[in-house]
Amino acid sequence: xxxxxxxxxxxxxxxxxxxxxxxxxxxIFGVSHLINFAHGSVYAVGAYIGWACFTYxxxxxxVTAPTVMIAxxxxxxxxxxxxxxxxxxxxxxxxxxxxxxxSLVLDQLLQIIFTPDPRALTSPLPNWRxxxxxxxxxxxxxxxxxxxxVSAGVLYFFLRFTKLGWAVRATAQxxxxxxxxxxxxxxxxxxxxxxxxxxGGLSGLLVGMYFNHIDPAMSFAATLKGVVAQVVGGxxxxxxxxxxxxxxGLTESYGVAIFGSSYRNLxxxxxxxxxxxxxxxxxxxSARSTPPEPLTGSFVMPSRPVRVPRIAVIAAIAxxxxxxxxxxxxxxxxxxxxxxxxxxxxxxxxxxxxTLGQISLGxxxxxxxxxxxxxxLALDLHWPVxxxxxxxxxxxxxxxxxxxxxxxxxxxxxxxxxxxGIGEMVGLVILNWxxxxxxxxxxxxxxxxxxxxxxxxxxxxxxxxxxxVLVLLALLQTRLLRSHLGRTFRAIRDDDVAARAHGISLGRxxxxxxxxxxxxxxxxxxxxxxxxxxINNETFTSTVSISALTMVILGGLGNVxxxxxxxxxxxxxxxxxxGTAEYRMLIYGLALLLLVRFRPQGxxxxx
Amino acid sequence: xxxxxxxxxxxxxxxAFGARAAEPIVAGVSGPLTGPxxxxxxxxKRGFDLALEGINGAGGVKGxxxxxxxxxxxxDPRQSVAVAQKLVSDPRIxxxxxxxxxxxxxxxxxxxxxxxxxxxxxxxxHPDFTKGGDHMWSNSTSQAEEQPNLAKYAAKLGFxxxxxxxxxxxxxRTAKDAFMAAAPGLGMQxxxxxxxxxxxxxxxxxxxxxxxxxxxxxxxxxxxADGALISRQTRDTGLKLPILAGxxxxxxxxxxxxxxxxxxxxxxxTFFPGDPRPEVVDFVARYRKxxxxxxxxxxxxxxxxxxxxxxxxxxxxxxxxxxxxxxLDIKDVPSVIYGKVAxxxxxxxxxxxxxxxxxxxxxxxxVWDGTAPAAG
Numbered sequence: 001x002x003x004x005x006x007x008x009x010x011x012x013x014x015x016x017x018x019x020x021x022x023x024x025x026x027x028i029f030g031v032s033h034l035i036n037f038a039h040g041s042v043y044a045v046g047a048y049i050g051w052a053c054f055t056y057x058x059x060x061x062x063v064t065a066p067t068v069m070i071a072x073x074x075x076x077x078x079x080x081x082x083x084x085x086x087x088x089x090x091x092x093x094x095x096x097x098x099x100x101x102x103s104l105v106l107d108q109l110l111q112i113i114f115t116p117d118p119r120a121l122t123s124p125l126p127n128w129r130x131x132x133x134x135x136x137x138x139x140x141x142x143x144x145x146x147x148x149x150v151s152a153g154v155l156y157f158f159l160r161f162t163k164l165g166w167a168v169r170a171t172a173q174x175x176x177x178x179x180x181x182x183x184x185x186x187x188x189x190x191x192x193x194x195x196x197x198x199x200g201g202l203s204g205l206l207v208g209m210y211f212n213h214i215d216p217a218m219s220f221a222a223t224l225k226g227v228v229a230q231v232v233g234g235x236x237x238x239x240x241x242x243x244x245x246x247x248x249g250l251t252e253s254y255g256v257a258i259f260g261s262s263y264r265n266l267x268x269x270x271x272x273x274x275x276x277x278x279x280x281x282x283x284x285x286s287a288r289s290t291p292p293e294p295l296t297g298s299f300v301m302p303s304r305p306v307r308v309p310r311i312a313v314i315a316a317i318a319x320x321x322x323x324x325x326x327x328x329x330x331x332x333x334x335x336x337x338x339x340x341x342x343x344x345x346x347x348x349x350x351x352x353x354x355t356l357g358q359i360s361l362g363x364x365x366x367x368x369x370x371x372x373x374x375x376x377l378a379l380d381l382h383w384p385v386x387x388x389x390x391x392x393x394x395x396x397x398x399x400x401x402x403x404x405x406x407x408x409x410x411x412x413x414x415x416x417x418x419x420x421g422i423g424e425m426v427g428l429v430i431l432n433w434x435x436x437x438x439x440x441x442x443x444x445x446x447x448x449x450x451x452x453x454x455x456x457x458x459x460x461x462x463x464x465x466x467x468x469v470l471v472l473l474a475l476l477q478t479r480l481l482r483s484h485l486g487r488t489f490r491a492i493r494d495d496d497v498a499a500r501a502h503g504i505s506l507g508r509x510x511x512x513x514x515x516x517x518x519x520x521x522x523x524x525x526x527x528x529x530x531x532x533x534x535i536n537n538e539t540f541t542s543t544v545s546i547s548a549l550t551m552v553i554l555g556g557l558g559n560v561x562x563x564x565x566x567x568x569x570x571x572x573x574x575x576x577x578x579g580t581a582e583y584r585m586l587i588y589g590l591a592l593l594l595l596v597r598f599r600p601q602g603x604x605x606x607x
Numbered sequence: 608x609x610x611x612x613x614x615x616x617x618x619x620x621x622x623a624f625g626a627r628a629a630e631p632i633v634a635g636v637s638g639p640l641t642g643p644x645x646x647x648x649x650x651x652k653r654g655f656d657l658a659l660e661g662i663n664g665a666g667g668v669k670g671x672x673x674x675x676x677x678x679x680x681x682x683d684p685r686q687s688v689a690v691a692q693k694l695v696s697d698p699r700i701x702x703x704x705x706x707x708x709x710x711x712x713x714x715x716x717x718x719x720x721x722x723x724x725x726x727x728x729x730x731x732x733h734p735d736f737t738k739g740g741d742h743m744w745s746n747s748t749s750q751a752e753e754q755p756n757l758a759k760y761a762a763k764l765g766f767x768x769x770x771x772x773x774x775x776x777x778x779x780r781t782a783k784d785a786f787m788a789a790a791p792g793l794g795m796q797x798x799x800x801x802x803x804x805x806x807x808x809x810x811x812x813x814x815x816x817x818x819x820x821x822x823x824x825x826x827x828x829x830x831x832a833d834g835a836l837i838s839r840q841t842r843d844t845g846l847k848l849p850i851l852a853g854x855x856x857x858x859x860x861x862x863x864x865x866x867x868x869x870x871x872x873x874x875x876x877t878f879f880p881g882d883p884r885p886e887v888v889d890f891v892a893r894y895r896k897x898x899x900x901x902x903x904x905x906x907x908x909x910x911x912x913x914x915x916x917x918x919x920x921x922x923x924x925x926x927x928x929x930x931x932x933x934x935l936d937i938k939d940v941p942s943v944i945y946g947k948v949a950x951x952x953x954x955x956x957x958x959x960x961x962x963x964x965x966x967x968x969x970x971x972x973x974v975w976d977g978t979a980p981a982a983g
Contacts, residue, residue: 003819006844010811017809116645118832120863126866134818135811135844211808211836213864217643221806256812261803262775264812334692334718338685419797431775431804440780440802441708444735457717459692532684532714533739536777538805539684539710564903575689578678585641585681 005133007257008250013141015249017210019148020203021226022233022241027155030236031172033092035413037099038079039200040223041106046072046201047208048114050470051121061124068205069198076197082188083143086597088186092412093359094600097553100546101596103219104589111216112586118215121208126229144206148242151199157240164191172236220542224420228272231417234282242285247271253592266428276418277406296531305605309562318472321464335575336568337459337531340466343567344524345544346551347477347560348517349471353549354558354606355481356513357493359416360404362423364544366518368430370396370525371535372437375446378530385450389526396522397515404514408507411496423545431537442536449530462531469527470564478560480516481607489513490558550592554591556602563604610813629671632925634916635678635694635724637715638705641683644808646906647707652677654902654909657894662913673913676700682707691715695722702727702913702919702930709733709777716743725930729912730905731858733777737955744934744955746911746948748877750778753854754785756962758873760873761826761851762793763964764873765979769795769851770822772813772837774829775802782828782853798822803833810837814844824980825850831858831903849873849980854962858903862970872967873975876968877944877960878907881974886941907943915940915948 021043028036046068053064083102087094125143129136159165170178171188207222208214226246230237233244241588248268255267275283324333340587345363353359374392377383383391402428407418430437437443448457449465456465480486488509491499500506529535551570555562577584611762636655639648655675663672678694679689688705694700695718702725705953712728713736719726720740728736732747741756761769771786772777772882783800790797799820814837817825825841827834834856841850852861857876862869880891880901890910894902902910918940922932934955940948945960964975 003815006815007812010809010815010844013811014809106837111641111645116649118646118860118864120866122866129845131845132816134843138843212839212866212868213808213832213836215646215832217645217806218707221808252809253812257816260816261772261801261807261810261813264804264807302734329692330696331689331693338689428804439734440775441777444713444738457721528685532688532709532710533717534713534735535684536710538776539714543683544685574686584679588956 001256003134006135007253009132009135009137011253012246013137013248013249014252015229016141016145016148017203017207017245018225018229018248019242019245020144020151020206021200021222022229022245023148023151023155023204023238024200025223025226026201026230026238026241027192027196027234029230030238031168032084032189033236033413034084034095034099035227035417036196037096037223038047038083038102038106039099039196039226040219040221041103042079042197042200043204043207043222044110044214044219045075045106046204047121047214047218048110048204049201050205050208051114051119051214053123054124055487064200065205072201072204073194073198075201076193076195077190079197080193083593084193085120085186085189087600090600093553093557094596097550097600098593098596100459100550101589101592103223104592105586106221107216108556108583108586108589111468112583114216116216118205118213120212121205121214121426122212123209125209129574140206140210144210147202147206151202152238152242155195158195159238159473162190168192188576195500224424225268227417228268228421230282231272231414232275232282234284235413237282240282240284244282247283259515262432263343266425266432269425271427272421273407273418273425276410276414276421280410281412297490303556303601303605304440305556305559305562305607306603308604313561318441320467324460324463333459333463335571337463337466339568339571340463340470341524341528342454342548342551342571343470343564344466344473344564345522345548346555346567347474348520348524350521350552350555350558350560351481351489351517352513353552355486355493356510357488358419358513359412359549360419361416361545361549362419362421362426362542363521363548364540364542365426366396366400367525367540367544368426368537369399370522371529371539372430372443372525373522374526375443375529375535376436377449379443379445385447385530386452387451389523389530392526393519393522396525400518400521401511401514405507405511408510420542420545423542427537427541437537440536442534442539443529444534446529446533446535447548448533449527455508466527473523474560474564477516477520481558481560485509553571553600553602554595556604557606559602559607562602562604625770629667631672631674631699632668632701632920633697633699634673634675634913635690635697635700635703636675636705637680637687637690637694637703637771638676638707639682640677640679642683644682644707645911648677648679650903650905651705651909653894653898654906654911655913657890657897657906658910658913658917658966660897661893662917668917668925673706673917673920675773675913680706680711682711684710687711687715688718691718691735695719695724700724701925701927702916704729704916709736712736713739716740718940719743723931724927725934727912727916729908732781741955742931744913744950746942746945746950746957747908748784748854748944749956749958750785752958752960753875753962754782755789757826757851757853758786758789758793758795758874760791760875760962760964763822763979764824764849764851766795766824766826766851768798768800768820768822769824769826770799770817770820770848771797771826772801772803772810772817772829773827774805774833776805778829786826786828806845807833808836809920810840811844813837814841814846818846822848824848827856827858829853831856832864833859835863835865835869838865842868842970851875854904857903857965859908860903862967862972865967869967870970872974873979874965874967875973876965877904877961877962877972879963879972880967882963884946887943890943903957904944911942911944911948914942
């Protein structure tokens with residue numbers, strides 16, 4: 001019985017830590033309806049500034065903490081002013097992407113300045129501990145808890161009783177109305193970013209001290225847990241974010257207690273999905289709070305798509321087809337093969353995210369399902385590869401749609417976060433379902449692509465096969481979008497209430513779109529498995545999902561030709577900067593930012 | 608200090624200018640310079656650079672300097688296959704070193720195999736890595752050999768009912784299985800096995816779970832960063848169990864990140880700064896001087912690999928065929944990790960690493976004095 005007390009305390013301690021991050025995220029979401037993916041990076045920057053203060057200035061915590069907060073507040077202002085404010089007029093997707101770009105840039109800068117090695121951030125606090133149950137808690141645990149509670153209290157006071165706080169709340173409720181009433185919403189936004197980033201930096205410092213460990217890769221995990229926690233508590237709800245964090249910590253701790261460590265994050269995401277499906281406004285939403293804003297339409301920026309003449313499409317395909325004959329190096333063919341595989345994923349994503357307006361952040365999990373399906377069919381059931389790859393497409397279509405189906409009633413950000421959670425869960429299930437997937441050892445000796453007994457194991461053959469499949473899938477999808485199906489998808493995207501009033505069954509059409517998308521993605525994963533010969537649960541990670549999304553947005557949401565273009569451009573870009581080694585991801589991040597800034601509707605425009 | 612490619616190439620090229628502008632011999636490297644595993648790529652570079660300083664400082668191989676061309680793959684299979692195509696079609700490249708993690712390394716294997724370019728995966732302990740083809744070689748310590756040694760030390764420390772915490776990746780799983788196989792023969796019964804997720808930082812619930820199985824010691828099959836976190840949190844939660852950690856924890860970072868939380872821990876290592884063998888003395892002294900820090904098992908592996916490469920070039924010719932023929936034949940390569948390196952032509956791996964047990968005493972690694980921990 002005493003162990004349960006220990007699990008409870010441990011859950012609260014880690015929940016406490018999540019809360020520090022979640023509060024900042026909730027504040028920003030509350031005011032600007034933006035999931036700030038750069039928040040984790042600010043948190044990492046805070047940790048490093050703290051480290052520098054301790055190491056070089058030998059500053060005490062009482063000096064270091066305010067320094068970190070001021071510096072990070074400045075960084076927050078900079079992010080808002082330079083990265084986000086210029087995007088005020090564009091679709092909501094633009095600032096979301098911009099935060100992803102900013103996060104890439106900040107993480108890379110940290111890595112270049114401080115090297116990727118983890119560092120110790122030793123807590124200067126006294127080392128006394130209190131015995132509770134079978135464990136102990138120390139001064140730092142109390143400081144972290146106090147920071148969480150005090151910052152929530154200060155925020156509450158600020159939002160309720162100060163003029164700027166009223167302005168923040170007014171802006172959160174209705175930006176346009178607030179502006180008409182004379183509120184300087186830009187200043188409000190800036191203040192919010194400053195406060196949230198100061199908190200983010202402080203939490204980075206405290207968490208770094210708690211683990212005695214900081215590294216540049218700490219940001220993504222923090223953002224992920226923070227987002228989950230604030231969804232559980234209710235997006236944009238500050239006290240809810242604290243409660244959600246504690247609940248998340250407890251769920252993880254009890255999950256480990258019952259099922260073991262390897263299942264840990266599975267419980268965080270299961271909790272997330274449960275809350276999203278049962279109480280999409282979060283546990284703390286009161287009955288009178290407004291339902292989630294129908295952001296679906298405004299999420300995607302309407303624009304006039306670039307009409308690509310049929311002759312140009314045919315010419316492009318013809319050029320692509322003769323590239324291997326024109327003496328291209330195997331390296332170029334391999335990069336382009338990767339691009340074609342990515343393009344299959346991108347056309348899948350552009351269908352659900354662009355045409356249907358359901359932004360998926362977990363699309364890489366479809367690749368995983370496809371890759372495992374094809375590999376296991378070929379190895380365990382001895383299917384020929386020409387049959388296992390299309391079968392993998394079908395399996396992915398079915399399984400992917402079934403997994404997302406419970407989330408069909410969710411909209412905009414909520415759906416995106418659900419897909420993020422489902423994506424992470426697929427990876428964890430593959431890791432743990434050993435009897436089927438071989439667990440962490442992965443699947444080895446996957447046979448190469450072959451048709452009729454002929455192995456297609458040279459770069460040219462792989463190139464042509466992937467190109468051929470891509471062209472087929474892309475033409476099918478273009479044809480589909482010209483039919484009534486395409487019009488229905490767009491109707492759902494632009495106004496789902498009106499669509500439903502016209503007798504459109506939303507769930508059924510969403511299922512069709514996810515199934516078609518799942519098929520392309522599954523084929524892509526299946527082919528990749530046979531090209532790589534080895535896959536495991538980490539072959540396709542969440543970074544692949546993010547890359548696919550940037551490709552789709554670069555090309556123009558919903559635009560099939562654009563998705564292919566985006567895939568080629570963003571696969572080739574980091575390869576072109578290969579000579580700059582450590583700097584290439586930095587350049588990639590900057591390119592992404594510039595793109596969002598100057599052409600948020602994508603190169604080919606949304607359709 | 609981060610080393611840029613330019614200073615690196617300049618450093619490698621300098622002795623060549625001094626002698627005569629001979630054509631350099633180039634090893635291709637596929638590994639993580641950016642992304643979540645970048646810290647290991649950085650350690651590789653330190654090991655490579657130190658080895659090259661010695662080799663090129665002494666005039667290179669037959670008057671030709673040795674260089675490496677480090678292509679960042681982020682340890683991502685999509686990029687490692689592109690890197691593989693780039694390296695195999697580059698006529699300067701005579702051997703490929705890396706990649707880091709199994710998905711990236713093994714996805715690229717078919718390409719190297721077809722091109723008959725040796726893929727030398729010096730961190731690839733996945734048992735199937737060298738089965739990818741006869742051009743896949745590895746001097747990574749095999750878990751099948753390492754874990755029985757760790758289990759022996761566990762028994763010597765008096766563990767009867769250890770709890771095992773392992774990283775739940777292909778590496779951690781292989782290590783765990785090998786340890787579990789060796790334990791019963793040494794009179795040990797493993798009472799709890801917890802596989803934790805990569806990038807996990809909070810181990811408190813895991814430790815409670817382990818504690819409830821009433822172990823008499825903890826065995827960590829972890830990397831140094833998570834090993835340090837686990838050990839710290841063990842002490843923070845008030846558990847007084849003795850802790851024994853595997854070789855990948857041997858790093859100055861283990862002590863830096865663990866602080867007082869790793870004091871008294873036992874760590875098995877394939878080499879140790881106080882080791883009197885001349886290769887080790889030389890390596891450690893020069894490493895300390897160049898980088899102002901202690902080497903770890905990752906930089907030692909990279910160093911060994913570069914030394915091996917130079918010897919292969921010298922004895923068997925700096926060609927792709929020379930590498931393959933040389934690996935089948937070469938013997939008695941000096942090594943920091945192994946006494947002398949020779950490859951088993953059947954497994955294409957190295958046997959016979961020497962394992963020492965160290966203990967953290969006063970925030971330093973010292974050789975274990977043989978006293979078993981007081982029964983806890």
